[in-house]
Amino acid sequence: MATKIGIIGLGLMGGSLSLALKKSSEEYCFIGLDHNKEHCTQALSLGLVDEVVETLDEIKTCDIIILTIPVDGIIAVVNQLDTLDEKCTVIDLGSTKEKISESIPKNLRKNFVTAHPMTGTEKFGPTAAIDDLYEGKVVVLCDMEKSGAHQQTIAKKLFTDMKMTLVFMGAKEHDRHAAFISHMPHALSYALANSVMKQEDPESIVALAGGGFKDMSRIAKSSPKMWEDIFRQNKTNLIEAIEAFETELKECRHMVENEEWETLNKWMGEANTLHDIL
Numbered sequence: 001m002a003t004k005i006g007i008i009g010l011g012l013m014g015g016s017l018s019l020a021l022k023k024s025s026e027e028y029c030f031i032g033l034d035h036n037k038e039h040c041t042q043a044l045s046l047g048l049v050d051e052v053v054e055t056l057d058e059i060k061t062c063d064i065i066i067l068t069i070p071v072d073g074i075i076a077v078v079n080q081l082d083t084l085d086e087k088c089t090v091i092d093l094g095s096t097k098e099k100i101s102e103s104i105p106k107n108l109r110k111n112f113v114t115a116h117p118m119t120g121t122e123k124f125g126p127t128a129a130i131d132d133l134y135e136g137k138v139v140v141l142c143d144m145e146k147s148g149a150h151q152q153t154i155a156k157k158l159f160t161d162m163k164m165t166l167v168f169m170g171a172k173e174h175d176r177h178a179a180f181i182s183h184m185p186h187a188l189s190y191a192l193a194n195s196v197m198k199q200e201d202p203e204s205i206v207a208l209a210g211g212g213f214k215d216m217s218r219i220a221k222s223s224p225k226m227w228e229d230i231f232r233q234n235k236t237n238l239i240e241a242i243e244a245f246e247t248e249l250k251e252c253r254h255m256v257e258n259e260e261w262e263t264l265n266k267w268m269g270e271a272n273t274l275h276d277i278l
């Protein structure tokens with residue numbers, strides 16, 4: 001019998017997960033739930049799901065439930081689940097992990113696996129879904145000792161079938177790392193975009209944009225709703241990461257103002273070494 005996978009949130013991450021699993025040898029049936037009716041229609045016509053339902057109760061009959069909605073929504077849904085079959089596995093793919101992990105009611109903790117796939121794009125909604133989003137990428141599985149043995153096995157198999165590399169970490173440590181590698185860079189990209197858009201004639205400036213500017217500003221196109229929630233949940237770590245960046249930027253400014261070109265050159269050389277480990 002086909003494994004029933006319920007996907008709550010039929011956007012980039014939920015839709016791409018379904019497309020990835022459809023390529024595996026397992027037989028799956030995908031049931032979707034999304035509060036945006038247009039997204040439900042699109043998900044059906046794009047073949048991301050086999051059927052859509054309107055209530056959590058209908059999703060609760062699935063073997064596996066995937067939560068791919070903004071991170072505050074994940075916490076709200078987790079608290080509406082009440083009871084689950086002991087064999088049911090719920091996996092959230094939110095970009096933050098500590099607040100989500102802490103919010104799971106004790107009686108459901110074994111049902112849950114909190115995961116963060118370190119892959120995505122600046123696009124959103126069902127039409128953004130692509131079948132190779134997860135392939136060859138890292139997924140961080142957090143606080144796994146809190147998940148049931150059955151749920152751990154199911155989650156590991158699912159992500160392995162999606163051809164992902166599994167990394168295990170505590171949720172707290174994950175959030176600090178994610179602030180530096182993902183959340184602060186998104187804040188910078190939004191800031192970069194706004195700093196250009198607030199100039200007198202942004203269009204003439206942007207007309208000259210080359211690869212560097214396009215690379216650095218791409219993620220400024222990301223969903224404000226999704227990122228507002230992430231910044232809220234990871235506020236403390238994000239502020240720390242922004243402060244670290246501000247210190248470096250101030251140092252750069254100081255060296256330029258004071259024409260300390262040799263020191264500046266060394267500072268840039270230090271930055272080059274990032275690429276030895278990336």
Ligand SMILES: NC(=O)C1=CN([C@@H]2O[C@H](COP(=O)(O)OP(=O)(O)OC[C@H]3O[C@@H](n4cnc5c(N)ncnc54)[C@H](O)[C@@H]3O)[C@@H](O)[C@H]2O)C=CC1
Nearest residue numbers: 009011012013034035036068069073094095120121124125
């Ligand atoms: N976009 C990215 O690159 C990545 C996103 N994530 C995480 O994955 C999750 C989903 O992100 P995306 O798929 O990019 O977003 P998305 O905006 O493409 O899709 C989210 C979908 O959820 C629906 N939705 C929102 N709240 C809902 C609710 N309460 N009930 C039912 N449906 C609801 C929306 O209508 C939309 O269709 C977020 O938690 C995000 O932090 C994780 C890794 C990468």
Ligand SMILES: O=C(O)C(=O)Cc1ccc(O)cc1
Nearest residue numbers: 095118119120121122182219
């Ligand atoms: O588009 C990009 O380059 C990203 O960095 C996408 C992304 C967004 C959110 C995440 O939690 C993980 C990855």
